Amino acid sequence: MEMKMEEILLSSWFKLHPSVPSSHIQPPESRPGELLVAASSKTIPVIDLGRCDDPPPHDTLSLIMKASQEYGFFQVINHGVSEELMEDTLNILKEFYDMPPKEKIAESSKSPNGICKLYTSAEVYRKDAPQYWKDTLRHPCLPSGEYMEFWPQKPERYREIVGKYTEEVRKLGMKILKLVGEGLGLTADYFCGELSGSPVILAHHYPPCPQPNLTLGIPKHKDPSLVTILLQPQGIHALQILKDGQWLAVDPSPNALVVNVGLLLQIISNKRLIGAEHRVVTNANTARTSVAYFINPKDKCVIQPEISLITSTTPPLYKPISFSDFRTNFLIKGSSIEADLLYHP
Numbered sequence: 001m002e003m004k005m006e007e008i009l010l011s012s013w014f015k016l017h018p019s020v021p022s023s024h025i026q027p028p029e030s031r032p033g034e035l036l037v038a039a040s041s042k043t044i045p046v047i048d049l050g051r052c053d054d055p056p057p058h059d060t061l062s063l064i065m066k067a068s069q070e071y072g073f074f075q076v077i078n079h080g081v082s083e084e085l086m087e088d089t090l091n092i093l094k095e096f097y098d099m100p101p102k103e104k105i106a107e108s109s110k111s112p113n114g115i116c117k118l119y120t121s122a123e124v125y126r127k128d129a130p131q132y133w134k135d136t137l138r139h140p141c142l143p144s145g146e147y148m149e150f151w152p153q154k155p156e157r158y159r160e161i162v163g164k165y166t167e168e169v170r171k172l173g174m175k176i177l178k179l180v181g182e183g184l185g186l187t188a189d190y191f192c193g194e195l196s197g198s199p200v201i202l203a204h205h206y207p208p209c210p211q212p213n214l215t216l217g218i219p220k221h222k223d224p225s226l227v228t229i230l231l232q233p234q235g236i237h238a239l240q241i242l243k244d245g246q247w248l249a250v251d252p253s254p255n256a257l258v259v260n261v262g263l264l265l266q267i268i269s270n271k272r273l274i275g276a277e278h279r280v281v282t283n284a285n286t287a288r289t290s291v292a293y294f295i296n297p298k299d300k301c302v303i304q305p306e307i308s309l310i311t312s313t314t315p316p317l318y319k320p321i322s323f324s325d326f327r328t329n330f331l332i333k334g335s336s337i338e339a340d341l342l343y344h345p
C-alpha cells in the first residue's frame, strides 16, 4: 500500500516508536561505532575572518588553504553574518518543522517541478536500503530572488528571514571563494559568475532517536557543491568528518559557521583542495535543525580541473562533466561519482 507523504515524514512519526524500526537500522559496518571516534580535543581548525584585513594579509588566506588541503573543513568566526540572523534562521526552521505535517507539505510543494520540496530519506535513497533519521527542506536561493515565490509562506516570516540569511551567507561564501581563488593562483573573480550562480539551501531536521548507535542522520558523503556553509546549533556533536581513517566530531564554536570544500572544488582544483567525507549521527535527547547553504554552479557549467593548474607533473585527474549531468549522477550514485570521473581509477 502506498503511504501518504505525511505518514512518511520522520518528524511526524518518530514519537510513535519506542525503538528504531527495522527500516532505519544501519548495517553493522555503517553504524556510528565508538571506536573510530578521535578524542574530542582533536577537531577542525577555527579561523577568525575578522582578522582578514590585518597585516600580513596572507595569514587568513594561508589558514584557509591549509585547512582546505588537510581537512576540507573549517569553522569561521567573525564572519560577518549577524548572530541575531543566525538565531532567527534556526528558530524559523524549527518552527517550520513543528507545524502539522499537512501544513509543512503544503508550504513546501508550491513549485510546479519540485525544485522546492520537503522530503524524507525514503524519497531520495533506495527504498529497500536502510533509511536515514532526518527530513530535509530544499529550495534554490538565487541572489536574483528567482523562485522565492515558491518558498514556504508559513511560518509567517520565513521568506523575510531565510531571504536575508541567504543574502548574508552568500557574501561570506563569495569572500571565501575569492580567497580560495587567490590561494590557487586564479583570478579574484574566478568563482564569481555562473560557477557560483545556483545556490540552494538544505534545511535538515533530525528528531531525537531512541537508539542513536543503530542509526545515521546522513551517511558518509562529500557534498556535490563548490563550497558548503553550515549553520548548526550549539551544544550538539552531530557532524563528524573522516580524517586519516578516524571520525572527528565537529565541536560547534560559539557563533561560528562551518565551511567545507565540496567535490566540485576538489575537481576544479585538481585535488589541491579536498572535499572531506562527513556524516551526521543522531542523539537520544534533542532534536537538531541545521541549515546547509550549497554554492552550486548553473547547470550548463562544465566542471573540470582548471587548465592553469595543469602541468607536466600534475596532469588532470578528472574528466569534464556538465553540472547538470554531475547532479543527476550524484543523485543515483552519491559520492562514488568521484571514482567514475577519474582518468585513472
Ligand SMILES: O=C(O)CCC(=O)C(=O)O
Residues within 6 Å of the ligand: 202, 204, 218, 223, 230, 232, 238, 239, 278, 280, 290, 291, 292
Ligand atoms: O546537518 C549537518 O550537520 C550536515 C549536513 C550535510 O552534510 C549536508 O547537507 O550535506
Ligand SMILES: [Fe+2]
Residues within 6 Å of the ligand: 221, 222, 223, 278
Ligand atoms: Fe554534507
